[in-house]
Structure formats: structure tokens, C-alpha cells
Amino acid sequence: MSLASAELPDTPSKGATVLVIGAGPAGLAAARALGARGLRYDHVERYADIGGLWDIARTDGPLYSSAHFNSSRTLSAYNDFPFDDTLPDYPRHDQVLDYLRAFAARHDLVDRIRFGVSVESIEKASDGTWTAAFDDSTSASYSAVVCSSGSQWTANMPDIPGRFTGDVRHAMTYRDPAELRGKRVLVVGAGASGCDIATDAAHHGDGAAISMRRGYWFIPKHVLGVPADVFGSSGPHLPIWLQQRVFPLLLRFLQGDLTRLGLQKPDHKIFEVHPTVNSTVVHHLQHGDLTAYPAIASASGRTVSFVDGRSAEFDLILCATGYRHTIDYAQKYFGNQQHPDLYLSTFSRVHHNLFGVGFVETNSSAFPLFDTMAQMVAGYLDDQVRRPAEARKMADLIRTDRPDLSGGIRFDAAPRHVGYVDSAPLHAYLDRLMHSMGWGSEAHRHAPR
Incomplete structure (x- = not known):
């Protein structure tokens, strides 16, 4: 060699x-x-x-x-x-x-x-x-x-039960908010891209919603004025069991009870799922520009039904599903x-x-x-x-x-x-x-x- x-x-x-x-x-x-x-x-x-x-x-x-x-x-x-x-x-x-x-x-x-x-x-x-x-x-x-x-x-594309007659795409095909104008948009998934696109839809769509199959911990991008990861890496190191007790209390202090905004209660301890670091989804839920739904149960025509019994009309489903x-x-x-x-x-x-x-x-x-x-x-x-x-x-x-x-x-x-x-x-x-x-x-x- x-x-x-x-x-x-x-x-x-x-x-x-x-x-x-x-x-x-x-x-x-x-x-x-x-x-x-x-x-x-x-x-x-x-x-x-x-x-x-x-x-x-x-x-x-x-x-x-x-x-x-x-x-x-x-x-x-x-x-x-x-x-x-x-x-x-x-x-x-x-x-x-x-x-x-x-x-x-x-x-x-x-x-x-x-x-x-x-x-x-x-x-x-x-x-x-x-x-x-x-x-x-x-x-x-x-x-x-x-x-x-x-x-x-x-793209990891999910199956949507039923027959949706609007447009269904994976988020990897999405480029610009102009694509959302005049459309009622449902974003599936609450990872980084799902939250970003849901925010774009809240600004530019004729209606915006986000569907999550479970509850997640939403970590704001800034905590006490500094980036969340910088905040988390500074100060004394806490054992994980103590972090999982302290950080939910801190998030509750900063954000309040997010279930009041339609978000599901997390079914896991914090950090057990890849973190959702985002501030804008909570902001738009608080202002009524975005609606949170649980997982999709089925679709028929332009109507999407969710597992909690609610339903709504959409023109576009964007799947931010990894x-x-x-x-x-x-x-x-x-x-x-x-x-x-x-x-x-x-x-x-x-x-x-x-x-x-x-x-x-x-x-x-x-x-x-x-x-x-x-x-x-x-x-x-x-x-x-x-x-x-x-x-x-x-x-x-x-x-x-x-x-x-x-x-x-x-x-x-x-x-x-x-x-x-x-x-x-x-x-x-x-x-x-x-x-x-x-x-x-x-x-x-x-x-x-």
C-alpha cells in the first residue's frame, strides 16, 4: 500500500x-x-x-x-x-x-x-x-x-388506509412554501422536517394541521436565552434518572401543559425517543394557526379521519416520516x-x-x-x-x-x-x-x- x-x-x-x-x-x-x-x-x-x-x-x-x-x-x-x-x-x-x-x-x-x-x-x-x-x-x-x-x-412512506383523492407526497419532495398556497395541508410526523413544514403551512396554507401517532416532548430551541444543546451540555452533569425527572419539570415551567393545545401526552420518558427540538409548532398551536391531531385512522375522498374520532378536509398530505x-x-x-x-x-x-x-x-x-x-x-x-x-x-x-x-x-x-x-x-x-x-x-x- x-x-x-x-x-x-x-x-x-x-x-x-x-x-x-x-x-x-x-x-x-x-x-x-x-x-x-x-x-x-x-x-x-x-x-x-x-x-x-x-x-x-x-x-x-x-x-x-x-x-x-x-x-x-x-x-x-x-x-x-x-x-x-x-x-x-x-x-x-x-x-x-x-x-x-x-x-x-x-x-x-x-x-x-x-x-x-x-x-x-x-x-x-x-x-x-x-x-x-x-x-x-x-x-x-x-x-x-x-x-x-x-x-x-x-423515503420511508407510510400506508394511509382508505383512498385519499388529494395529493399525498413524502416530505423529501417538498421545496418551498409556495407549494402550499391555497391548500389545506396535513403534515404527518413531528421530526425536524415535519415541524418545519407544519410551520410553513401555518404561514402559507389555507389550513394547517400536524398528525402524530404519539405524544412527544417538545424541546424549545432556546432555553433561558441559549441554544438548548448548549444549555444541556453546560452546568453539572446529572445522572440520567435525575435528568428524566428534572427536565420535564423545566419544560412544564417554560411551556405549560401542552395537552391543552391538542398535543398528546408523551407515552415515554424524556430522551427515550429522538428529541423534537422546535419552538414554532407550539407557537402556532397557541395562536390557532395549526391544529394537532393523533394518528390517521383512514381517508375517504378529501376527508381524513383520526383515531380520536375527529375528521377534517385536506388537499395535501405531506409525510415527514423519515x-x-x-x-x-x-x-x-x-x-x-x-x-x-x-x-x-x-x-x-x-x-x-x-x-x-x-x-x-x-x-x-x-x-x-x-x-x-x-x-x-x-x-x-x-x-x-x-x-x-x-x-x-x-x-x-x-x-x-x-x-x-x-x-x-x-x-x-x-x-x-x-x-x-x-x-x-x-x-x-x-x-x-x-x-x-x-x-x-x-x-x-x-x-x-
């Missing part, structure tokens, strides 16, 4: 040892980590530019014009590349894209990417190497593959579409030198995690050349180590929470691993907690 870096041509590089797939936030982190260690790599991106889902110009992506970061810029940056402190607490999508472009420029990543090239398949050879077939009729062999193609490209973590070009190697069994959500336990960066499900910001995971991958690949004994030690961990990263939380049994991890023990475990393997001193910087 050669460690010399070289500028890549328009075809796969001769002698490149690692293939990075995707040039979104995870792929950029992977490329930076590999390049910093002098590892030769090819980098391909099916679109014409970097940014992944944060580029609203992509017609195949899930981004919409009102999208913002759902975590604060303070805690959402790559580990050694902070956001500009003049930006708002929760940057807009175009500001996030500008940040990614600045990161790529800082580390000279763009000229090494082959744009407009998709990976059709990867195949594991008998000698343990990987052969990648590209849609431009080229192919190449690699010792390792880093799949960083993202997890929000395949995504499946498909990796079409390598699904047979990753298995489960919702949560592949990856060590630390990164290392394939079965297939040597197959990695996934960007498929983690946790309650913290993503970019610092992508960065740390990329540094781990690069450190492990570097060790295979420079420190074989340490690489064998890591290989044993990949096969056998199954740390409890729940932080004592009993996560909900919904598919999204298969393999879900709590950010605090995950960060702590990754920090210990980075230190014990000797990977932290050269490339890693601790993200703010």
Missing part, C-alpha cells in the same frame, strides 16, 4: 488504496482524515458539487427552503473548524453549505473529487480487496471502502436498511475494511461525530501499514466489542432507535478509544460538549 498522496485524474487512480463514496459532510470528513495521514484515496460524488443533502439545488435531495440546523452552530462544527461566530445560533441551509465549502477549500479536497460519477456496485474479492464499478464504465480495486453516501435519500438507510451499491454487505450492524456505527464487523461514516443515530449534532469516525477509520488504515500490531488490536475490538452506549436510557422500540446511542457515553467512549489507539494526538480535536 503506497502512502504517497497524488492529484487524481478523471479516472480511478492507479495505486489508490481507499475509495470514499459521497462528498457530503461525512465524505468530506473522511477525505480530510485520509489526506492528513498521507493515505492515497479516490473520492467520487454522483452530483456535480459538494454538500450532499445541504445543497438545495439537488433535485434528488430532501432539503427545503426553510431548513436550518437543528443543533446549534456552537456544538455542530467539525472538531477543529468552528462556524463563524457571527452566524445565527441555528444556521440556515445555505450558511451550512457555505461552511462545508469553506472546510473543503481549507483542506484542498475539491480537486480530488470525481464529480458526476456514481458507484454501481462494490464487490469483495477472494483476496479481501474491493472492486468498485462506476457508472462511467470504469472500475478499480481498493483495499478499503468508506461509504459516506448519506442516509436521507430513500428515511431508510439504504446503501444500494453495497446493501448485501451492510444488511439491515435501518441500522447496519457496524461497530461504533462505523466499522463493518463482518467485512474487513468496509466502513460507513454518516449512518449513526444519536441525540447529538452530526458533524463532530462524522469527523471523529473519519479520524478513527484513517487511524486504523494507517496502522495497517505503520503499526500492524495496533491494527490487529483494533480488528479484535471490531469483531468482539459491544459497548453499552445507551447512557442508561431505555430507547424506544421504534425502528429508528435500533442501534440508537446516547451522545454523552458515545463521545466519552470514542475519546477513550482515540486515546488508547494513539490516534488523537495528530489529527483529532475535542468537540465542545
Whole structure:
């Protein structure tokens, strides 16, 4: 394996040892980590530019014009590349894209990417190497593959009982509030995109409603004037059982009883379900611009009936019901579409030198995690050349180590929470691993907690 870096041509590089797939936030982190260690790599991106889902110009992506970061810029940056402190607490999508472009420029990543090239398949050879077939009729062999193609490209569309004669779409097809004008809109789902689109509908639709199959804890984006994640990470650390008692009392103090607004009482303890960090849904419910309903029971014509016996007329149902973590070009190697069994959500336990960066499900910001995971991958690949004994030690961990990263939380049994991890023990475990393997001193910087 050669460690010399070289500028890549328009075809796969001769002698490149690692293939990075995707040039979104995870792929950029992977490329930076590999390049910093002098590892030769090819980098391909099916679109014409970097940014992944944060580029609203992509017609195949899930981004919409009102999208913002759902975590604060303070805690959402790559580990050694902070956001500009003049930006708002929760940057807009175009500001996030500008940040990614600045990161790529800082580390000279763009000229090494082959744009407009998709990976059709990867195949594991008998000698343990990987052969990648590209849609431009080229192919190449690699010792390792880093799949960083993202997890929000395949819509998870629910079945709506009955026959609705209006328009039914997944939220990934939504782009701009102009699409909602003159329409009575029902948004299904209370994740980040569901809440954003429900807010757009409250402003621009002829009627707006949101349907949730259960009650959720709504965490405002600011608590006592600071971003919620900054507030939660500051001050003394409380054991989870105490957090689950204290934070509901704080939310009740800040928001009152949300069932008075038509929201269902949560059927789980706080933090057991991926958090809904949003302030605008409660605002519009309080002002009567938005109506909350439980799960859909059935539809007939333009009438939607709900499980509590109520019904209403709608023209458009937008399903903000999440995504499946498909990796079409390598699904047979990753298995489960919702949560592949990856060590630390990164290392394939079965297939040597197959990695996934960007498929983690946790309650913290993503970019610092992508960065740390990329540094781990690069450190492990570097060790295979420079420190074989340490690489064998890591290989044993990949096969056998199954740390409890729940932080004592009993996560909900919904598919999204298969393999879900709590950010605090995950960060702590990754920090210990980075230190014990000797990977932290050269490339890693601790993200703010």
C-alpha cells in the first residue's frame, strides 16, 4: 500500500488504496482524515458539487427552503473548524453549505473529487480487496471502502388506509412554501422536517394541521436565552434518572401543559425517543394557526379521519416520516436498511475494511461525530501499514466489542432507535478509544460538549 498522496485524474487512480463514496459532510470528513495521514484515496460524488443533502439545488435531495440546523452552530462544527461566530445560533441551509465549502477549500479536497460519477456496485474479492464499478464504465480495486453516501435519500412512506383523492407526497419532495398556497395541508410526523413544514403551512396554507401517532416532548430551541444543546451540555452533569425527572419539570415551567393545545401526552420518558427540538409548532398551536391531531385512522375522498374520532378536509398530505438507510451499491454487505450492524456505527464487523461514516443515530449534532469516525477509520488504515500490531488490536475490538452506549436510557422500540446511542457515553467512549489507539494526538480535536 503506497502512502504517497497524488492529484487524481478523471479516472480511478492507479495505486489508490481507499475509495470514499459521497462528498457530503461525512465524505468530506473522511477525505480530510485520509489526506492528513498521507493515505492515497479516490473520492467520487454522483452530483456535480459538494454538500450532499445541504445543497438545495439537488433535485434528488430532501432539503427545503426553510431548513436550518437543528443543533446549534456552537456544538455542530467539525472538531477543529468552528462556524463563524457571527452566524445565527441555528444556521440556515445555505450558511451550512457555505461552511462545508469553506472546510473543503481549507483542506484542498475539491480537486480530488470525481464529480458526476456514481458507484454501481462494490464487490469483495477472494483476496479481501474491493472492486468498485462506476457508472462511467470504469472500475478499480481498493483495499478499503468508506461509504459516506448519506442516509436521507430513500423515503420511508407510510400506508394511509382508505383512498385519499388529494395529493399525498413524502416530505423529501417538498421545496418551498409556495407549494402550499391555497391548500389545506396535513403534515404527518413531528421530526425536524415535519415541524418545519407544519410551520410553513401555518404561514402559507389555507389550513394547517400536524398528525402524530404519539405524544412527544417538545424541546424549545432556546432555553433561558441559549441554544438548548448548549444549555444541556453546560452546568453539572446529572445522572440520567435525575435528568428524566428534572427536565420535564423545566419544560412544564417554560411551556405549560401542552395537552391543552391538542398535543398528546408523551407515552415515554424524556430522551427515550429522538428529541423534537422546535419552538414554532407550539407557537402556532397557541395562536390557532395549526391544529394537532393523533394518528390517521383512514381517508375517504378529501376527508381524513383520526383515531380520536375527529375528521377534517385536506388537499395535501405531506409525510415527514423519515428515511431508510439504504446503501444500494453495497446493501448485501451492510444488511439491515435501518441500522447496519457496524461497530461504533462505523466499522463493518463482518467485512474487513468496509466502513460507513454518516449512518449513526444519536441525540447529538452530526458533524463532530462524522469527523471523529473519519479520524478513527484513517487511524486504523494507517496502522495497517505503520503499526500492524495496533491494527490487529483494533480488528479484535471490531469483531468482539459491544459497548453499552445507551447512557442508561431505555430507547424506544421504534425502528429508528435500533442501534440508537446516547451522545454523552458515545463521545466519552470514542475519546477513550482515540486515546488508547494513539490516534488523537495528530489529527483529532475535542468537540465542545
